Amino acid sequence: MIIDHKNRPEKWYTELARIIGILQVKGRLKPEEARCLLDIIDLVIIQQDLELFHILEEFTEHESVPETYEIDEIIKATLVATNLKQPESIKQLKAVVQELVRERTRIQNKQREDENEYLV
Amino acid sequence: MQKIQEEILVDLESERRVLSGMLNSEEARIEAYDSLKEEDFYHPLHRMVFSLICQLYKRDVKPTFAELLKESQNLNLFRTQQEISELAYIAEHFIEGENITYWLQRVKDSSRLRKFEAFLRRYHQMIREKQLPVEDLLMGAEEELTNLTVLEKDDHVDSPAELANLGYEEVERRYLRFKEISEVNKGVLPLDGLPTGFDSLNNVTLGYKPGDLIILGAQTGHGKTAFALHTAKAVTIEHKANILYLNTEMSRVQIALRWGSILSQVEHEKLRSGDLTSGEFSKVLQGYSVLSGSGFYSYPCPNLTPEKIVSIGRKFKAQYDIKMMILDYVGRMEKLTPNYAEWQILEQIVKTQKMLAQNLEIAVMCLVQLNEDGSLQGARRMKNECDLMLKMVPVSNEEIEQNEKLKKFRDVNYRLIIDKNRDGRSGIDIMIHFDKARQTLRDARLV
Numbered sequence: 196m197i198i199d200h201k202n203r204p205e206k207w208y209t210e211l212a213r214i215i216g217i218l219q220v221k222g223r224l225k226p227e228e229a230r231c232l233l234d235i236i237d238l239v240i241i242q243q244d245l246e247l248f249h250i251l252e253e254f255t256e257h258e259s260v261p262e263t264y265e266i267d268e269i270i271k272a273t274l275v276a277t278n279l280k281q282p283e284s285i286k287q288l289k290a291v292v293q294e295l296v297r298e299r300t301r302i303q304n305k306q307r308e309d310e311n312e313y314l315v
Numbered sequence: 316m317q318k319i320q321e322e323i324l325v326d327l328e329s330e331r332r333v334l335s336g337m338l339n340s341e342e343a344r345i346e347a348y349d350s351l352k353e354e355d356f357y358h359p360l361h362r363m364v365f366s367l368i369c370q371l372y373k374r375d376v377k378p379t380f381a382e383l384l385k386e387s388q389n390l391n392l393f394r395t396q397q398e399i400s401e402l403a404y405i406a407e408h409f410i411e412g413e414n415i416t417y418w419l420q421r422v423k424d425s426s427r428l429r430k431f432e433a434f435l436r437r438y439h440q441m442i443r444e445k446q447l448p449v450e451d452l453l454m455g456a457e458e459e460l461t462n463l464t465v466l467e468k469d470d471h472v473d474s475p476a477e478l479a480n481l482g483y484e485e486v487e488r489r490y491l492r493f494k495e496i497s498e499v500n501k502g503v504l505p506l507d508g509l510p511t512g513f514d515s516l517n518n519v520t521l522g523y524k525p526g527d528l529i530i531l532g533a534q535t536g537h538g539k540t541a542f543a544l545h546t547a548k549a550v551t552i553e554h555k556a557n558i559l560y561l562n563t564e565m566s567r568v569q570i571a572l573r574w575g576s577i578l579s580q581v582e583h584e585k586l587r588s589g590d591l592t593s594g595e596f597s598k599v600l601q602g603y604s605v606l607s608g609s610g611f612y613s614y615p616c617p618n619l620t621p622e623k624i625v626s627i628g629r630k631f632k633a634q635y636d637i638k639m640m641i642l643d644y645v646g647r648m649e650k651l652t653p654n655y656a657e658w659q660i661l662e663q664i665v666k667t668q669k670m671l672a673q674n675l676e677i678a679v680m681c682l683v684q685l686n687e688d689g690s691l692q693g694a695r696r697m698k699n700e701c702d703l704m705l706k707m708v709p710v711s712n713e714e715i716e717q718n719e720k721l722k723k724f725r726d727v728n729y730r731l732i733i734d735k736n737r738d739g740r741s742g743i744d745i746m747i748h749f750d751k752a753r754q755t756l757r758d759a760r761l762v
Contacts, residue, residue, distance in 0.1 A: 206407070212380045213403035217396050219388070226388055233381035241379055 208240040227275050234279035247289060254296045257303050266299045324429050329421035330361045335408040336415045337368045338380065343415040344372050345626050348633060350419055355426035360401055363392060375634045380406040427463060434459055509556060509639055509678055512549035513731070513758050515745045520703060520736060523550075523639060523678035528669040530697055532685045533707040538729065538749050538756070539682045540565065542707055543643045544577055545756045546680060547611055552578075556638040557610030559631045563619050563644060570613055573754055578602030582752045612637070621667040632675045642668065644682035662696040669700045704735040710746075721746070727759035 212233060219229035235251070238244045259267050270292055277288045333351070336343035348369055356362045367386050371378040383402065387393040393402065410418065438456050441447060447455070473481070492505060508522030523529055523546075533539045543560065551558050562570060576583040579602035581595045591599065612635060614627060624642065631637045645664055665681065672679040685691055685706060698704055710730050715721045724746050731745040746759040 205409070209380055209403050209406045212384060212406075213399055215381075216384045216393070216399040216402070220394060220396055220399060230385055230388065233385055237379055237381045241381075 204240050208236055211236050211240075231275045231277075231279070235274070238279060238285070244285075247285070250289060250293050250296060253300065254292070257300070260303060260306060262302050262306060263299045266295055266302070270295050270299075324425060324432060325357045326421055326425040327358055327361070329418045329425065330356050330358060331405045331408050332410050332418040333415065333422050334361060334364050334368065334405050336410045336418065337365075337372075338378055338383070338406055339409045340415070341630075342626060343410075344368065344378070345629050345633075346415050347419060348372055349629050351422060355422055357425065357429065360398055361405075363387075364402065364405065367392070373633055431463055434463065510549040510554050512545045512756065513745060513747065515758050516731065516733075519733060519739055519743070519745070521738070523680070523703075524738075525638070525676040525678060526673045527678045527702040528665070528672050528700060529678065529680040529703045529705070530665070530683060530701045531680060531705045531707060532683045532691050534685045534687065537709060538707055538751075539684070540573065540643055541577075541749065541751075541754045541756060543641045543680065543682055544573055544754065546639075547641060548577060550639055551609040551611045552605060555610065557612065557631075557635045559628065559635075559637045559640045560611060560613045561619060561624065561627070561640065561642050562613065562615045563617055563642075565615060565643075567613070567615050570615060574606050574611075575599050575602055576754050578605055580753055580755070583754050584752065610635070610637075621664050625667060625671055628671050628675060628677075628679075632677060637677055639678045639680065640671075641680045642682065644684060646684045658696060662700075665697050665700045698735050701735065702737040703733070706732040706734055707747075707749075708732065723762055724759040725762050729756075 215224065215229050215232045215236070218224040219226065224232070235247070239248045239251070254270065273288065273291055273295070278284045279288075333343070333347055337347050347365075351365065353362045353366050356365055364383070367383055367390075368378045371382055371386060376382055380402070384393070384399070393399055434456075438452070441452060446452075495505065506517055506522035508520075508524035508527065510522055511517050511520060531539065531542055533542065540562070547558050547560055550556050560570075565573075572586050573583065575581070575586050579595070579598040581591065581599055585591055585595065586599065612631060616623070619642075624640075628637075628640050631640070645661065661683075668679045668681055671677075681701075683691060683697070685708075691697065691706075708730055710721065710727055715727065721727055726748045727746040729747050729749045731747055733741050733743050733745065735741050747756055748759045749756050
């Protein structure tokens with residue numbers, strides 16, 4: 196029996212992995228970045244780590260602004276440097292990234308409030 | 316013509332299905348790893364993917380698409396967009412594990428056809444060039460064709476010279492060993508296989524050898540599991556080899572507690588109740604530390620079938636290089652064919668275990684239950700298949716009092732009856748001591 200892949204998460208997984216692989220071949224992603232992204236999709240889609248999914252979802256919810264560039268770089272460096280095969284490392288990563296994402300959201304909210312005040 | 320030829324000889328679709336199955340199902344990985352070789356694939360990329368999946372499988376890494384990409388990155392493979400897209404295409408063509416045999420057969424058939432075609436081309440060329448006398452040509456062709464049509468990849472027919480050479484090497488090895496026994500080991504026989512855990516049984520059998528099927532029968536409550544774990548201790552802790560232990564009736568906790576008692580020499584009941592002194596507690600912890608560094612792999616599985624055993628055995632041989640597998644016990648296995656009589660099922664299981672032992676070149680031990688009168692259901696058929704048949708039976712005090720031979724032992728309470736021994740003496744008994752409280756066994760001590 197051939198399994199229908201329509202709307203299955205595996206379909207998204209394959210497509211994402213393919214894109215990551217191609218971006219690396221094209222030199223648009225460094226090997227360590229590609230490796231990190233492949234580990235993340237394995238964790239989020241195959242192993243269904245919803246906690247990590249929600250943290251990353253919050254991270255990608257708002258676009259970067261110059262005030263958060265530094266935090267963005269720290270988050271990225273933390274993700275790339277973590278061994279995503281070790282449960283203990285993943286646990287620590289989530290705590291660190293969640294804290295950084297909260298700080299990032301706080302800065303963005305504050306900036307939005309400031310803009311609103313200016314408009315008023 | 317060219318297109319027809321390619322369709323017959325090259326079956327890329329089946330190759331993709333097999334690889335996809337391997338990516339998605341462990342059952343498919345085990346089957347394909349065991350029955351295919353890299354050269355059975357036609358497409359170079361498929362060969363590469365097969366090899367990568369096998370490498371990951373051997374390291375016990377689940378070969379997801381992402382893992383495959385990372386592994387290829389490490390080895391600097393898949394350097395084009397097309398190769399990655401082909402890999403994605405393969406990953407998407409998932410087939411259910413149970414269909415893998417159909418696609419495997421198709422890949423194997425195409426591979427054999429390609430070999431046949433190459434054979435025809437080669438001999439056609441040789442005929443044209445008149446390289447060999449007709450007789451030699453035909454004999455050579457016949458031999459190659461026989462290998463192609465009759466024999467599986469692992470089968471091998473020994474030529475007279477090969478057999479003679481094998482015999483010579485074996486006698487030479489034994490001759491040198493005998494010299495070693497008399498000169499270095501001072502008369503103590505070195506083992507040919509894995510230690511049994513009993514000096515007397517080591518002397519009679521020279522150890523459990525690769526390809527051996529060992530059957531141990533005992534009545535309920537008379538030490539089947541204790542014997543199995545005693546063997547495991549000798550093999551994994553004292554001999555430092557890896558073992559797979561399959562238990563059909565005990566839980567993980569029960570197995571772990573038994574080990575605690577065996578390795579610490581603290582009574583099992585104390586471990587179960589928790590009524591331990593601090594000294595005993597410390598001994599138990601030390602015991603578990605020894606277990607932690609050993610090669611004992613346990614698989615408690617109440618619904619075990621012969622097919623599942625083969626599959627697990629192959630997996631552990633590939634990933635952990637196990638030297639022995641212990642099945643505790645046969646009577647508790649799932650009966651897939653309920654219409655069969657008990658003896659037919661037992662025969663089927665035992666035959667499967669013997670084949671597995673030979674194919675994987677490991678020793679397999681099956682524990683079976685003896686009837687109340689000490690007999691064994693389907694005993695004759697089991698005996699035919701196995702290399703060593705042991706029965707563990709209690710020795711009563713009355714028996715000791717009446718038997719002069721038994722009086723020579725200080726603490727005998729059980730005997731191991733060697734019912735069959737393909738490589739040595741049989742029909743003899745080995746006197747042992749079974750400490751039920753600590754779940755340990757040893758040779759009985761002489762007075």
